[in-house]
Amino acid sequence: MSAEDGDAPIRVLVCDDQDLVRTGFVTIVDAQPDLEVVGEAADGRTAIRLAEQHHPDVVIMDIRMPRMDGIEATRSMAGPGVSDPAKVLIVTTFNLDVLVLDALRAGASGFLLKDARPAELLHAIRTVAAGEALLSPTVTRALIGRYAERVRPADRDHRELDALTAREREVLALIAEGLSNAEIALALVISHETVKTYVSRILGKLNLRDRVQAVVLAHRLGLTGDM
Known part of the structure; x- marks a missing residue:
């Protein structure tokens, strides 16, 4: 998708309670001609409200946020029974990997580490927007392999x-x-x-x-x- 080709840009909602991180994401995204930030949220409840208001193509979601965490917000946006699920890209630090697994089960379309390069973030947004799940092979092996027992309910x-x-x-x-x-x-x-x-x-x-x-x-x- 390219705004320069006459197509609408990919609309992104950025959700992170850390001002510096959120501002960094917004700056990176808005600098791209085919991407557009349509809202910012510092907590899960605000994220849900803005998602309902703006219908973003991709939601960048932190996990640990006040009022409502990113897992519950993701479940509300993309979980089982949601008629028009949002495409949620989880951003996290590796020491929160056990929570990432919960977020994926809540309906997230992929995840990215917060120390990823800007190019990786942009690739992740475009991949998720295109309807493809984003799973880094190396991180996926470590993440789900380590916590496989958590995802084996009968x-x-x-x-x-x-x-x-x-x-x-x-x-x-x-x-x-x-x-x-x-x-x-x-x-x-x-x-x-x-x-x-x-x-x-x-x-x-x-x-x-x-x-x-x-x-x-x-x-x-x-x-x-x-x-």
């Missing part, structure tokens, strides 16, 4: 995987390990477009919203390493 059944072909199960296992589409294509010796097709089919068959939910489901079922 609320899903292995039988639902019966709808998947053997190859789709293989792709799901690689997604759960944090591999990108390009890495999956290389591992399975197939094209990038073929991987995208497999991912789309997996999400559809399992009634999952995005790649993040696929990762969480795979770890809930304990599928990594045995598929």
Whole structure:
């Protein structure tokens, strides 16, 4: 998407209780011709109100904020039962990784570390806006691998995987390990477009919203390493 090409810019809501961090995000985003900040929030309740008011394409969400934290705000914006879920990009520090997992389960479309470079932030915003989940392979392996036991409630059944072909199960296992589409294509010796097709089919068959939910489901079922 490019505002210069006549398309509307990606509309971003920035939510962080630290003024310096929030201002930094706003400055970086507003400097891009295809991005536009439509609001700022320092707490979760304000974030929800502004999201309802402005309908942003992407919400940059901190986790620890006053009044209502980012996890509850994310659940209100993008959780189960929300008719028009927002696309939430969680920003955090690595020592809060256990909370990131809760945020992903609450409906977030991805996460980014606060020490990421500006280019990484911009890439993350554009990726999430395009409807793709953003998962850094390295951080995902550490994050979900370390806290896998937290996402294995007995609320899903292995039988639902019966709808998947053997190859789709293989792709799901690689997604759960944090591999990108390009890495999956290389591992399975197939094209990038073929991987995208497999991912789309997996999400559809399992009634999952995005790649993040696929990762969480795979770890809930304990599928990594045995598929």
